[in-house]
Amino acid sequence: MLAVTSAPRIDAKKRAVLDRRRQEFVTTKWQAEAYPHRMNMYPIPPLDDITLEQFEEWAIARLKVLAELEACQFRNRTADETAEYMKPVLDKHLRLSPNSSQSSEVEVERKRDHYSHWTLRLAFSATADLRQRFSRLEAQLFKLRLRLDRADERKAFIESLPMSWEVVTEEEKKTWHSELVAATGLRRDEEESWFKTEWEHVPDLVERRQCLLKKGKAYVHVREQQTMVVNEFARQLELGLEQAARFLPRMDEDNRLSPILHHLSQSFVAPDAGYTEASSIGDITTPTAASIDGLSQHFPLCMQNLHRELRKNNHLKHFGRLQYTLFLKGIGLSLQECIIFWRKSFKLIADDKFKAEYLYNIRHAYGEVGGDANRRGRGYTPYSCQKLLTEPAPAAGQTHGCPYRTYAPDNLITLLQSFGVTDRALLQGVREDVGKQRYHIACNRVFEHAHKGPIKKVKDEALWPASELDTILHPNGYFKRSFMLKNLGREGGGEVKMEGSGE
Amino acid sequence: MTRPETLQASSKPNYSSPDILRQFYQRLFPFRPLFQWLNHGPTPQPDFQNREFAFVLPGGAYIRYQSFLSADLFKKQCVQMTPERFEIGPQYSINPRDRKQLRKASSFRPVMKELVFDIDMTDYDSIRTCCSKAAICNKCWHFIIMAIKVVDTALREDFGFQHILWVYSGRRGAHAWISDKRAREMDDAKRKALAGYLVLAMSGEQGKKISIKRPLHPHVDRSLKVLNPYFQDEVLAEQDPWQSAEQAERLIRLLPDKDLTAALQKKWDSMPGRSSNQKWADIDAVAEAGHLSTLSAKQLVDVKQDIRLEYTYPRLDAEVSKKLNHLLKSPFVIHPGTGRVCVPIDTRHLDSFDPLGVPTVTALLQEIDEWESKSGNMSDEEKAKVQDWQKTSLKPYVEYFRGYVAGLLKEESKGKRSREEVAIEGLNGMEF
Known part of the structure; x- marks a missing residue:
């Protein structure tokens, strides 16, 4: 079922012809869009050509994953149970290999992940209801994958993000040590490592008094970083979906995509399963x-x-x-x-x-x-x-x-x-x-x-x-x-x- | 109308009679600084123009979504309608008066408001012994002082806010208005988080104990250090909250150790009339004598800290702070019950602020008349230079407010100096 193996068959006449200036823009942008990490915040939409079959198949595979994730939630599975249950599902439909794997599929897998995300983003931006559901599930998927990521690659990914945090220096640690420990509830087995950011970025930690505040800066323990990344992902996705909703009616489209998108958004009632x-x-x-x-x-x-x-x-x-x-x-x-x-x-x-x-x-x-x-x-x-x-x-x-x-x-x-x-x-x-x-x-x-x-x-x-x-x-x-x-x-x-x- | 009622009505001055209010708004209310404070600049901009005001009219009618293009128009309507008081809401995405012309109701939404806090004495009824309900005296005002100190410190040191205005609410509480740009632009989620940071869960009437996470968060720890002296002087000595046997019951319920409470109960039963101060000391004395079963000595210290927090830590009405579109009574309006002006509190001299000495509207109007008769030897020209508020005891409060607003405007103009300067120059050029 993997469409990757089938040769792309885009009719030469139908291929998007871009004018010279845009063509240049696309290539430069595209070259920047390599996949250095397993995880992706999907900041940039895909710009490469893919076949209609790939467009649909990749999206359906992702939809299947999201539906399974939602089912886990409906059945009140715990985070651990969900992770265990989802692992084979993810491997089957939306495998993402770590950098360390020697698989030649790594780039293709990541491309598929990237494209399917954006396809579904388009399909589920139409109504507030769908948007909310989609962003919730995508955030869960993101969280789950971040959890399953190898520790070193997760660290590299988090550090690559353009988030506004800085590491707390040794000097600061010395000055505020007891306050840092008391505020963040540091346990003995945890590393003494904190970062600081604007307090507005971590409102829930502030509300629970689990970070140290100094003149509007929040000093947060590194263990909270994952949650912050997930929150940031959800926030950006929600913004992106609203933007997509505004642009959807003006989409430059020749009636090839909209039936697929419509079908995909329907599939959220219950994911469509082909008869085999x-x-x-x-x-x-x-x-x-x-x-x-x-x-x-x-x-x-x-x-x-x-x-x-x-x-x-x-x-x-x-x-x-x-x-x-x-x-x-x-x-x-x-x-x-x-x-x-x-x-x-x-x-x-x-x-x-x-x-x-x-x-x-x-x-x-x-x-x-x-x-x-x-x-x-x-x-x-x-x-x-x-x-x-x-x-x-x-x-x-x-x-x-x-x-x-x-x-x-x-x-x-x-x-x-x-x-x-x-x-x-x-x-x-x-x-x-x-x-x-x-x-x-x-x-x-x-x-x-x-x-x-x-x-x-x-x-x-x-x-x-x-x-x-x-x-x-x-x-x-x-x-x-x-x-x-x-x-x-x-x-x-x-x-x-x-x-x-x-x- | 029956006779006794008319008598009563005339014996108590009616602070919200249209005549008094009209004079007050006409002659005393500092519209100009209030406008600058809400506008964050000298020339009218959406900060003020799209801001909601809600009027409470003497008949009891409540009119929402009023907005004004300038301070003068605002004053004009106040003089005309003579509201008992008015409340200040957020700046909206469009002028609130035009909200019904929108095709989509969702595009009318609040975008900015000062962060506000409300501390009300009624929340302290379970721990204050001197007064209850609407009454207040200088003893229980100390609870408000404690709250202002703790909240003000946290806002400045933890959140880095600088432009904090504390306002006496006219009877038995205080409001805080934080005008820092960063505070104004917070959404509901952030306001909720900030309120959550400052509020400590208190034990209810049923005596369910509060337990605060250890080690103490630096904010709680610092607050405790600020509050400790007040606990000794104001709570134990002045309020004497565990004086009678029934009151001591409350203290007993807060101590989760059977041996300790039994020993204390015995001691207090045999020696009635011990003051709260003595009873508080008894806890340690009895514990040292070996009457501890479940608690360790260290846990007892924690329990005593919890009790101290329970009796001193600020009790905020958090709902007011959580919502961007919550309305709050404006500074300088008159409290209809007491006739006192809701004056700003100068936190530099917080301890000397006397809520019962705040001038009432009738007294202020009288002061103007007295000034007229006293300064008979001034020339008319000189007299005209003196504004009415300067003739009264409202003067220091207005001056403090003007100073505060000037500081805020200076900070605001830093960010957009070039544009602002052009605007000011343009304005000066127009003046004759």
Whole structure:
């Protein structure tokens, strides 16, 4: 998925042609924009050409990281837990190697980090809400990375920053020693090293009386430097975002970027997860029309609900059918089996009517019929959580969409209870998530509760890479993971026996 | 109206009658220096022109968002409307009178105001014994003196502020106005931080003990050194806060050691009538006699420090200081209850400031009349040269204020001398 490897293919005609004067400006500026440190305050926007694919892919990767970070926060993970959880996620999507590594990718990684930051800055500057959320998450990411940085490189990075602080000299230390120690609460194991800055730069330290003040200068212990850098980063980012918001309407743009930016900003509801073939269980076992009832225990609430409605009414309305058909396609149900499934499910409908009104839609979803593009693309891709969360809410009689969003909280709790989710603390958590519109977090919460045991086993024994246990963002991902956790240790050992397969 | 009420009304002088107020604003109120103080320069600029004033009219009406283009226009409206008092707010991004013409309400926002502090005697009610509520005497005024000393020192030494004006609030408190450029431009977060730095959490009525971090922060340590003599002389001797058995209960509650408190209780029960000074000394005496269970001798020192802070450390109304757009009563207006003028306090002679000796508006107006009769032998020309405020006991206060403002303007003009000089020259050229 790394677009870095694909050759840039910018049409020569579309390449930004700059006049001579600007060209010069760009080159000089760009040469200054090397990446001497792993960390970056992103003061200067990128000026190099990149392909549209890179533009989008890098941004999506960063978005994924930010979403995971937010999920950590929603689940009240501590700083240490978050760091542990985020490490594999960062390595997968937004790896940044230290200077000490011999990797040839260092420059590319840093460029990707730099560009994706600025892309998202553009995408999330439109509304105050998005800006606030983005700057909060970026500041967290920055803090996390600073924490994970090697001590010597962190020091070099901090010292390279144009911050207005100066080191407290030995002479000053001697004169004010006891006051410095008392004011900054120096412990015995800490180095006797302070710096001074204007007190306005460290208001929270002043408020807690954790620095020494002399004529408007704050004497601060070096351990506070990291916090100051993070605060400064957040402050600059907020300013930058406001600036971006003002310039956004005037962007010199030829309709290539704005759809991407719009899509990215949408992704903040729940990050968009592309459907991958890997979500099917086709390589482990072959699902059939008859096995769906048994498999439905692994379905996420949205699909379980559709399945139940279908069994109850022997019918589903159009959008419910579409959502469910694509999901079934996603788990690896073949077209033939899928047709059989729907035919059997619509018990009260005559063959003629089924053929006339329903068959075509099913085949269309699989890409068997329809326009050239549809057939080449093998039909539609299964809907992601984001799609389900952003499409119009169902009208009366319709049952598609994400129940966490479409059901009133009380009804949602009843629905969950009817599926056997009864743990009170869990339901309370779901209610809170839903109240804060974190629908996918609620769904993940239910998932994690249902699979507590196996998840712990997988974690403890490190059976799966940690990135396989990140936040679920796709109904098919939910199914696959649920299925795999139930059948732990059985994959690879031949055909997995499926419950309900011998109807 | 019934008879007794009219009697009462006439027995107590009405300080906010429009006639008195009109004369006061017309003849005595120092509009010019007040304008310069808020304007930070001799010619009107947004510092003053976009500044909010809020008027409290004699009927009780409260009018906000008043602003004035010049000192004269300001004076004109005061004479016309005769506000009981007025309050000073921040400079806004645009003229506050035009705020409703804006398409976006968010672009009307406060941009600058002096950093202010409010110390009010009511916050000391739990530890003062001489008066309560609105009353004040020279004994409890010492609490205000202590507070001014501690806050003033911290503002000057720790934050480096120089232009600090302390103002008597007219009855039982004091306000501080800090006009340094750096202080004026602080946003809410910084004001909150600064207030947090100065405020120490105090124990509540329930007797929940305050605990202050050790080692003491240099600011607290220095404050304690300033306050120690006052604790002996003013708190223990004058206020005598633990005199009765019930009052001593409060002291007992602040000592977290059962053996110690039991021994003290016994001693005081057997010897009623011991003064606070003696009781304070008893703590050490009893502790030395071995009645300490949980506390070490060093911890006892800390506990005693905490108690001293509790009884002397300034109690600020922090909310006033935290917000850029908080309004505060202007200096030199009249306190409607006491009739006293809210005069500035000269911190060089802080100890001799007598809040009860501050002139009232009626006395001042009388002084003008007396001056007229006394100086009958002056020629009319000479008389015209003497301004009304110079004829009264308001004179030293106005002079102090003018001196203070001159210092501020001098500092202000340093930064932008060239431009300012041109402006002043232009002004001089226009004068005939």
